[in-house]
Amino acid sequence: MDIGLSTYAFIWRGSQRMASPMTLVDMMDETVALGGGVFQICDYPAIAAYSDTELDNLADHAAQRNLTLELGTRGIGPTKLARYLDIAARLDVRVLRSMFNDAETRPSPDQAEAWLRAFIPRLERQDVTLALETYEQVPVDTLVATVAALDSPYVGICLDPGNCVAALEMPTSVIERTAPYVKNLHIKDFKFTRADGWVGFRLLGCPLGEGLLDLDDMLARVAPGERHISCIVEHWLDWQDNTGTTAAVEAAWTRHSMDILRSLQS
Template sequence: MIGLGTYAFFWQHSDLVDEPLSLVGAFEATKALGVDLFQICDYAPLEAMDDHELADADAAARDLGLTIELGTKGIEPPRLARFLDLAGLFGATLVRSMLYSPETRPSLTEAEEWLRAALPAYEASGIDLALETYEQVATTDLVALIERIGSPRLGVCLDPANVVARLERPRDCVEQTAPHVKNVHVKDFAFARQPGWVGFTYGGAAMGEGLHDYPHLLETVRPRERGVNEVVEHWLSWQGDAETTIRTEREWTRTTIEYLRSHS
């Protein structure tokens, strides 16, 4: 299933615009684009919501017919327990996370201990935990950790754009993680020369215009055949003013949805 995530609304949610988009507003915008999945990922206001606000958000998603996934950073057992509770509230069947949080950087041994402590509750609830590929942890280490633990509920959130920052090739990341992928983050990426031709900037691109070999990902991972959701997000830099930035963000979202629908 194609979905949108909060990173597809990064600037629309931000304080740099006159009227930041609410979570429910993002739900409504998602449905208006004919998309039925939304991933609330690294969305700080979620953790500050009280029970009444959470119930309202859940009711809004259900009224719109949206399937919800959740995302956080970190694998401390209390954090994972909290997001398991939130998943139960929203009827989510997947929580995406990363090994490190802003406050914690466990060793691989500590990470294994924490995950082994948290996973029985996920297994009992039938909820998947998907750890994202990113530059702070080698893909080989992430895959080895998942394989050592061997839980059917533990897998990968595949985002091959992230690993370039540790000089890994996106195609290699896709191939190494393919058997374990439970979620895909969809965005294109490219290098651009800096002014004066002194180095490069690595950032986002409109889907289909960058370096991401998405057909290779589809062929290797087979997300549609396996029921793995593809969640749209962007690496869009500020475009100089709010109006241009928001317009471009919305255009990139439409472009990515059209791209995914055309590559079936």
């Protein structure tokens, strides 16, 4: 089972709220230090403007550390996918995570299927798998139906069951329905807490194993080790009042998640 971190595990430490934000190289080095073999550069818009030299330097840094890179964006419009496949080629990426919608495009299921079908030949040529993430904006049945209709080993699902709770789709059901199509796995735990004044609830992240994610069931159904699916740690960490505390908690959650995944590897 290949394990690693996403830029979403560094959402605060890599942000401009920090006096010295972590760079992608810093994140890659921490991934290796914590026993990870995969680093996913996910929803990191700055990378779209990187020069070929900057991308080559990232790829070299990863190769020197025996670290596999994955890439993530939002949207499946032709221009967006073409650009990120160009980036994937420079970084020697084999998994590209995306979503149906972005700020500019919200395709219908038919349009999404047509766009994706047109890109399958390029995915095949580059040997890149496109993993479409489960999230509240697109019903899981729609996502599964689209991937099933395309019927390509190069288009599948990035499973993150916590994202679908906002659409009242239960995590266990999302896992069961998507498991045969999963190509990438996001590992983050989550739970509901009462809002201030006990009026309503908030859905927030929590340390792995302390929330609603049934990790054992998800791993049993998806079988990432047997299917060579990477398990990528992310967080939904709320801001913790100040930069020092927030950075410390984020780092602790990351170590905790990686400790659990390393124990499952063995």
